[in-house]
Amino acid sequence: MSRKIPSDTALLYRSLEEQASHHPVRAIRLTGKRPEPLGLLLIDNTIPGPEVATALAGLHLADKPCPTAAGADNGELPDQTWLRRQLALEMSRVQQTKLPCALLLITLSAQVPSTKSGISALPEQAAAALRPCLHPGDLLSGFQKNGLALIMPGATVGKARKRAEEIRANLRSTAFSTGATGVSPRLALGIAVCHAYETIAADQFLTLAEAEVARAAKMGADAICQSAAVRYEDSCQVTVEERAQLWMQPRKSSRARAGMAA
Amino acid sequence: MIAKTKRSPKTICISSGKGGVGKTSFSVNVATALSQKGKSVLLIDGDLGLANVDVVLGLNVRHTIRETIEEGRELASSLVEINPRFHVLPASSGVPEMANLSYEEQALLTSSLEEIMDRFDYVLIDTAAGIGDSVLWFNTWSQENIVILTPDPTSLTDAYALIKVLNSRHDRKRFHLLINSVQSKKEGQDVFTNMRMVLERFLKITPLALGTMPQDKNVSMGIRQQKPFLLGAPDSKASLEIIAVADRIIAL
Numbered sequence: 001m002s003r004k005i006p007s008d009t010a011l012l013y014r015s016l017e018e019q020a021s022h023h024p025v026r027a028i029r030l031t032g033k034r035p036e037p038l039g040l041l042l043i044d045n046t047i048p049g050p051e052v053a054t055a056l057a058g059l060h061l062a063d064k065p066c067p068t069a070a071g072a073d074n075g076e077l078p079d080q081t082w083l084r085r086q087l088a089l090e091m092s093r094v095q096q097t098k099l100p101c102a103l104l105l106i107t108l109s110a111q112v113p114s115t116k117s118g119i120s121a122l123p124e125q126a127a128a129a130l131r132p133c134l135h136p137g138d139l140l141s142g143f144q145k146n147g148l149a150l151i152m153p154g155a156t157v158g159k160a161r162k163r164a165e166e167i168r169a170n171l172r173s174t175a176f177s178t179g180a181t182g183v184s185p186r187l188a189l190g191i192a193v194c195h196a197y198e199t200i201a202a203d204q205f206l207t208l209a210e211a212e213v214a215r216a217a218k219m220g221a222d223a224i225c226q227s228a229a230v231r232y233e234d235s236c237q238v239t240v241e242e243r244a245q246l247w248m249q250p251r252k253s254s255r256a257r258a259g260m261a262a
Numbered sequence: 263m264i265a266k267t268k269r270s271p272k273t274i275c276i277s278s279g280k281g282g283v284g285k286t287s288f289s290v291n292v293a294t295a296l297s298q299k300g301k302s303v304l305l306i307d308g309d310l311g312l313a314n315v316d317v318v319l320g321l322n323v324r325h326t327i328r329e330t331i332e333e334g335r336e337l338a339s340s341l342v343e344i345n346p347r348f349h350v351l352p353a354s355s356g357v358p359e360m361a362n363l364s365y366e367e368q369a370l371l372t373s374s375l376e377e378i379m380d381r382f383d384y385v386l387i388d389t390a391a392g393i394g395d396s397v398l399w400f401n402t403w404s405q406e407n408i409v410i411l412t413p414d415p416t417s418l419t420d421a422y423a424l425i426k427v428l429n430s431r432h433d434r435k436r437f438h439l440l441i442n443s444v445q446s447k448k449e450g451q452d453v454f455t456n457m458r459m460v461l462e463r464f465l466k467i468t469p470l471a472l473g474t475m476p477q478d479k480n481v482s483m484g485i486r487q488q489k490p491f492l493l494g495a496p497d498s499k500a501s502l503e504i505i506a507v508a509d510r511i512i513a514l
Contacts, residue, residue, distance in 0.1 A: 097372045098403045099365060137366055154365025156395075196402060197433035236427045238419060245460045246422055247415045 013040050026089060028056070077127055077142035083149050086139050087202035090151055091194065098196040099153070102160035103205060105213040106167070107147040108185035110178070122176055122185055123148050129174040133167055147213070157193045157226060164189050164224045172222065188217035191226040272514065273385045275308070275404035279420030281391030283412050284442045286314045287485055288475065288504075289388035294490045295508035297348035301383040304341075306351045306375070308400045309390035311361030313353035319344060320488030321352065328354040330374050331367050337374040349382070362395055372403070384511070391420075393427050402432045406514060408472060412443045413453045422460060429465050437461075438472040438514075440507065450474025473507040475500060 013029070020027040020042055030038040043055075090101045108122040123142055130148070134140065139151040150167075152160055168189060176183050190213025194205050208227045216225040238246075276289050286309075293305040307315040307327070316323050321342055329335040342350045354360055363371065379385045387404060389397045401407050407428065411421035421439075428434040439457060444450035454471050461467045475481075478500035484491030492501045 093369070097369050099368055099399065154368065195432065236423070236430050238423050238426065239464075242422065242426075242460060242464050243419060245463070246418045246456070248456070 016040055016042075024085075077123060077140070077148070079142055080144070080149075083139075083141040083143065083151075084202055084206065086141070086151060087205055090139075090153055091200070091202055091205065093153065094194055094196050095199075097154075100156050100193055100195050102152040102155035102157070102191060102193045103209045104150040104152065104160060104164055104167070105143050105147060105190045105209045106150070106171070107144070107188045107213055107217060108171075108176075109146060109188075109217075110176070110183045110185040121178060122146060122183075125176050126171055126174065129170060130167060133163070133170055135163075149209075155193070157191070160191050160193055161224065161226060164191055168222055168224060186217075186220065187222040188213050188219075189222070189224040190214070190216050191224065193227070271304070271379050271382045271385045272406065273379070273387070273404040274406045274408060274511065275387045275389060275401045276408045276410065277389045277397055277401055277424055278391060278410040278417070279393065279422075279424035280411075280414075280417045283410050283417050284475070284481070285391075285410050286318050286388050287481060287491075288410055288440065288442065289386055290315060290318050291484075291490045291492045291501075291504045292508055292511065293348055293384075293386055294344075294492045295504050296384055296511065297345055298492075299508060299512065300347070301512065302347045302349075302381070303384045303386060304349050304351060304379060304382040306385065306387045307353035308387040308396065310353045310363065310396055311355075311357050311359070312390065313355045315350055315388055316342075316352040317355075318485060318488060319350065319490070321350065323352040326352045326354045327371065328357060328360055331360070331363065331371060338378050341378070361390070363399075368396075368399060393424055397424075398427065398432065401428050401434065406438065407434055407436065408438045408440055409469075410440045410442050411453070411457070413441070413449055418453070418457065422457070425461065425467070425469075426465060429467060435467055437467065437469045439469045440472040440475065442475040443477050444474050445477060447474060447476075450476075472510055473503055475503050475507075 017027050017029075017040065025042045025044055028041040028043065030041060041056075087103065093099075094101050106126065108126055110122065123146060126148055127140060130140065130150075134150075135152070137153050139153075141149045141151075143149040152163060155163065168187060171187055176185055190209050190211070192205055192208035192212060194200060200208075212225040212227055216223040219225065276285055278285050289305055293303045296303045305315060307313045309315075310327060313326070315321075323340075323342060325335065325340040327337070327340060329340060330337045337351065340351060342352060344350055375385075385404075387400045389400050391397075401424075409421050409425060411417045425434075425437055428437075439454055441450040441453045444453070451474070454469075454474070458469055461469055476499045478491070478498055480491045480495035480498040481500050484494050487494060491498060492504055495501055
């Protein structure tokens with residue numbers, strides 16, 4: 001596979017994005033029909049998400065702009081400091097929009113030398129492989145030395161789980177290599193989902209996802225784990241006992257009415 | 263013309279779980295009643311893909327929420343004035359794509375709504391039936407949740423399922439129940455009592471009684487005439503009850 005050499009302009013954008021990651025601003029890449037971005041918008045972090053969305057809508061762009069996911073575009077993956085900052089921003093967006101946000105952590109482990117061309121190269125290869133799976137608004141970054149973090153704004157637990165399964169399938173079919181050697185890394189995927197009714201800090205959110213990815217790593221077999229708060233969401237089905245109780249009284253009262261009428 | 267004074271409106275979501283239990287008729291009439299009591303009301307058609315509020319009010323609308331989502335048109339330009347204190351934000355009909363908004367679309371709708379809603383005292387959202395993403399989101403976004411149900415077991419079950427999902431997944435705890443289409447006050451009270459027992463037993467939630475709407479031919483007549491029954495038959499049983507419900511909403 002031939003790699004496209006980034007143009008000077010693309011390098012400029014990347015450099016600006018990198019600089020922006022050290023400042024309290026949100027970098028939003030404006031995309032159009034062309035492969036390269038139309039531009040880069042830098043907005044103060046304190047501006048509420050909905051206000052930013054309105055401003056972007058006013059630009060009437062052909063395609064929806066998306067916050068930059070550096071690393072998903074053959075660039076270097078943003079680090080964990082950037083991840084924490086983005087998580088803090090997303091937490092405030094959750095409160096404004098009342099929409100959930102999911103965090104997926106992926107670790108890749110393999111028996112390879114711990115060099116630049118070894119284990120540390122795997123997340124970058126994984127990021128490149130994940131590019132087709134990313135949705136507008138997704139934020140991808142590095143996680144520890146051997147992993148990736150994917151913030152999925154708006155994703156419910158069901159959607160996050162489904163996407164994690166797609167991502168796992170994608171990574172399993174990816175040919176990873178360290179130097180000249182092909183490897184099949186073991187995967188562990190951990191999901192945490194934050195809802196508007198929970199007020200948790202970005203660090204707590206990250207800790208929740210870290211616990212899940214650690215659990216998944218222990219389980220092996222490329223497991224996907226999700227936080228306990230998430231697991232009971234599937235238990236919403238109306239049970240036999242609930243239905244029986246729901247249906248009982250109206251029938252009784254109808255019979256009583258019928259009896260009274262008679 | 264809507265006064266542009268900044269206010270903090272009360273947002274109320276009206277849902278049911280099951281379709282056809284009278285959500286839209288209730289929403290339109292309670293909005294009318296609130297406006298008659300001097301409150302400025304915005305009624306949002308939250309059934310984004312299969313709208314009905316415009317139909318019930320006999321409106322032939324040109325612009326809807328869809329244009330805001332898809333073209334970035336200002337939401338205010340889609341507002342329809344029913345009377346100086348009652349405005350409607352219509353939605354599109356027959357557009358399946360609108361039934362499930364993406365995250366970006368929901369975020370855009372949130373910000374657009376926030377721009378216009380502070381001109382009103384009350385923002386009512388008449389949602390679609392079911393427990394789809396948009397229904398749950400509107401319910402989560404609102405301050406108060408009204409759940410409409412009828413004495414039919416299907417309606418009871420669906421209303422309960424909606425409450426269960428909102429409680430389990432979104433931690434909503436405060437629900438106002440409106441029992442619609444009852445043959446008598448007693449029947450309405452029985453239905454409410456039963457629902458309360460089930461909610462308290464299984465979900466540890468105590469619902470609040472918003473009222474019981476009697477079966478009244480003026481209700482269906484109002485729908486066919488595309489006119490709120492509160493205006494067509496102001497002295498009917500249904501109208502008197504809707505006025506009482508409006509008073510309870512003001513007291514919330």
